[in-house]
Amino acid sequence: MENLLQEPHPLETVLISRRFRLENSASLATFLANEGFAGFRKALTMTPDEIIAEVKLSSLRGRGGAGFPAGMKWSFVDRKSPKPKYVVVNADESEPGTCKDRVILQYDPFRLIEGVLIAARAIGSERGWIYIRGEYRYLIEHMNAVIAQAYAAGWLGKDIQGSGMNFDFATQSGAGAYECGEESALLESLEGKRGNPRLKPPFPAQVGAFQCPTVLNNVETYSAAPDVILKGGQYYADLGTPKNGGTRLLCISGHVNRPGVYEVRLGMNMLQAVNALAGGVWKGRKLKAIVPGGSSCPVLKAEECDIPMDYDSLAKAGSMLGSGGMVVLDETTDMVKLLSRIMKFYAHESCGWCIPCREGTTWLKKILARLDDGVGSVSDIDTVDQLAVNMFGHTFCPLGDAAAMPTMAIVRKFRHEFEAKLQSASQAFVPAPGTRSLPIVK
Amino acid sequence: MTFSQELESRFAKMLDNYPPGRQKGAVIPMLIYAQDEVGAVTPELVQEIAKRLSVKPIEVNEVVEFYSMLHRTPLGKHHIQICTNISCQLTGGDELWQHACKKLGIGHKQVTPDGLFSLEEVECLGACSWAPAIQDGYEYHHHVTPEKLDKLIDDVRQAVKAQ
Numbered sequence: 332m333e334n335l336l337q338e339p340h341p342l343e344t345v346l347i348s349r350r351f352r353l354e355n356s357a358s359l360a361t362f363l364a365n366e367g368f369a370g371f372r373k374a375l376t377m378t379p380d381e382i383i384a385e386v387k388l389s390s391l392r393g394r395g396g397a398g399f400p401a402g403m404k405w406s407f408v409d410r411k412s413p414k415p416k417y418v419v420v421n422a423d424e425s426e427p428g429t430c431k432d433r434v435i436l437q438y439d440p441f442r443l444i445e446g447v448l449i450a451a452r453a454i455g456s457e458r459g460w461i462y463i464r465g466e467y468r469y470l471i472e473h474m475n476a477v478i479a480q481a482y483a484a485g486w487l488g489k490d491i492q493g494s495g496m497n498f499d500f501a502t503q504s505g506a507g508a509y510e511c512g513e514e515s516a517l518l519e520s521l522e523g524k525r526g527n528p529r530l531k532p533p534f535p536a537q538v539g540a541f542q543c544p545t546v547l548n549n550v551e552t553y554s555a556a557p558d559v560i561l562k563g564g565q566y567y568a569d570l571g572t573p574k575n576g577g578t579r580l581l582c583i584s585g586h587v588n589r590p591g592v593y594e595v596r597l598g599m600n601m602l603q604a605v606n607a608l609a610g611g612v613w614k615g616r617k618l619k620a621i622v623p624g625g626s627s628c629p630v631l632k633a634e635e636c637d638i639p640m641d642y643d644s645l646a647k648a649g650s651m652l653g654s655g656g657m658v659v660l661d662e663t664t665d666m667v668k669l670l671s672r673i674m675k676f677y678a679h680e681s682c683g684w685c686i687p688c689r690e691g692t693t694w695l696k697k698i699l700a701r702l703d704d705g706v707g708s709v710s711d712i713d714t715v716d717q718l719a720v721n722m723f724g725h726t727f728c729p730l731g732d733a734a735a736m737p738t739m740a741i742v743r744k745f746r747h748e749f750e751a752k753l754q755s756a757s758q759a760f761v762p763a764p765g766t767r768s769l770p771i772v773k
Numbered sequence: 774m775t776f777s778q779e780l781e782s783r784f785a786k787m788l789d790n791y792p793p794g795r796q797k798g799a800v801i802p803m804l805i806y807a808q809d810e811v812g813a814v815t816p817e818l819v820q821e822i823a824k825r826l827s828v829k830p831i832e833v834n835e836v837v838e839f840y841s842m843l844h845r846t847p848l849g850k851h852h853i854q855i856c857t858n859i860s861c862q863l864t865g866g867d868e869l870w871q872h873a874c875k876k877l878g879i880g881h882k883q884v885t886p887d888g889l890f891s892l893e894e895v896e897c898l899g900a901c902s903w904a905p906a907i908q909d910g911y912e913y914h915h916h917v918t919p920e921k922l923d924k925l926i927d928d929v930r931q932a933v934k935a936q
């Protein structure tokens with residue numbers, strides 16, 4: 332396995348990552364010698380209601396993108412339902428810019444198992460899955476081995492550590508589909524179907540995996556649970572800002588000197604993260620903009636980036652904390668090219684189930700590829716904006732929003748770049764080799 | 774169809790992972806692991822998996838069409854997947870892609886005549902902080918430069934020649 336860790340930075344707060352740099356950090360022995368399963372042991376002495384209350388108190392919010400409060404989600408499961416309840420882990424990690432779940436699974440996989448057991452105890456579940464994107468094959472094999480070890484040592488299976496609790500857990504491989512990160516499409520895929528989303532409501536807490544009540548969270552969300560229980564919800568909450576508890580893994584990429592995955596308290600200043608943690612913008616250049624939490628989050632211009640990084644502050648700034656995938660753009664970045672590439676992604680990954688998303692992303696892709704070649708008219712820029720406006724909130728699942736949000740932000744905040752590209756190219760249009768766009772006859 | 778002992782025991786384990794009567798859940802994992810052994814999702818493989826899961830072949834086919842890692846025709850021995858999504862694009866992914874096309878003389882989803890290599894421009898691989906990233910089969914390579922890519926390709930060619 333490739334090394335994914337850099338030197339720890341003094342500005343990091345290591346909680347979730349505190350075992351990452353130990354020798355053989357992924358082994359059960361290292362885990363057990365370093366507070367492993369201590370949170371779960373404590374959870375075994377608590378009632379499900381007490382566990383959920385503690386998670387609510389921690390103000391732990393979903394680390395997969397939407398930032399929904401985890402304790403609230405767990406409390407929605409009807410524990411009295413006669414149906415089995417399931418726990419599902421989202422390890423699809425496909426949002427461009429995001430590469431943190433991989434680090435957790437590689438370096439501290441038993442932490443996830445512990446978090447899952449706590450969730451299982453809280454909702455009364457006896458079975459769960461971790462859905463891992465197919466490209467992460469090495470992690471699927473790694474998790475299979477980890478799960479087998481956990482069974483052998485009595486941390487999974489029947490009567491776990493003599494507690495009377497049963498829990499079965501297995502990996503499920505994806506096979507290449509961003510849409511399968513969307514929770515209801517993931518559940519379809521788990522049932523052996525195409526990854527099309529389901530109509531909501533009902534939400535997975537009522538009708539989830541195999542039509543049974545299900546808790547579904549991101550890898551990092553479950554992995555935070557052991558410390559919430561062990562150290563207490565209040566301790567965890569106090570690490571962050573009000574309603575935004577704890578720490579999170581930030582994946583910094585793009586034009587910085589020290590890209591990497593860093594653990595920070597929620598509320599760290601965004602510019603500080605770029606300049607101090609990641610060593611500043613590379614090549615001595617200036618910052619142009621930041622994609623704060625994966626490609627679906629609206630970009631923030633440099634002058635908008637002096638803000639605390641928590642869910643609510645980002646929302647106030649008109650963007651999102653998303654999945655923690657922070658992509659830094661230097662002053663030379665071609666924003667038209669960037670948006671064109673983003674849209675190529677969403678058009679490729681649109682599952683085709685609903686028309687506003689399928690057609691919207693496809694048309695946006697075509698127009699943006701053309702604009703990137705410097706072909707088209709100024710009215711095309713408005714068309715791009717309008718298409719995004721029409722998609723937003725009108726698609727079956729949030730993939731359409733994920734495509735519309737960065738589009739509206741980039742085309743509005745950097746309109747001059749689109750116009751400049753048209754102007755400079757209209758004198759001499761030479762299509763880039765291999766591009767498929769047709770020149771417009773004016 | 775017969776599979777290796779290893780794959781058979783993997784299948785047996787997989788089928789244990791679902792609630793009673795819900796074994797269809799295994800269709801995607803079965804397909805991707807079987808594809809690795811067979812080389813492609815052949816019509817026989819579709820029939821075989823449908824039979825084993827007691828579903829109609831169309832239910833397998835519709836899944837095959839959906840997931841981008843499942844393919845009907847064989848790829849090269851080394852399937853080189855180059856990410857050109859944003860974090861990689863910003864750090865040289867596009868140049869890497871162009872370089873790979875030139876070096877191998879093939880394009881997107883094509884296979885070299887000797888069957889050694891195939892190429893695919895892929896979406897984010899979850900390696901953004903170590904961009905630009907590629908996968909050779911399932912193996913990750915981080916911080917890839919055109920020179921590193923050349924070496925990877927040349928080493929494979931050399932190893933084949935030496936055999």
Ligand SMILES: Cc1cc2nc3c(=O)[nH]c(=O)nc-3n(C[C@H](O)[C@H](O)[C@H](O)COP(=O)(O)O)c2cc1C
Pocket residue numbers: 392393394395396397398399421422423424425426509510511512513514515547548549550552553728729730733
């Ligand atoms: C198109 C799309 C892709 C998504 N991809 C992922 C993903 O790869 N990983 C993830 O954890 N959540 C992803 N999500 C969010 C999930 O739907 C869901 O909100 C999340 O897994 C819930 O867990 P959390 O509350 O712990 O964040 C995606 C959502 C959408 C709409």
Ligand code: FES
Pocket residue numbers: 427428429856857858859860861862896897898899900901904905906
């Ligand atoms: S953008 Fe290339 S690995 Fe994420």
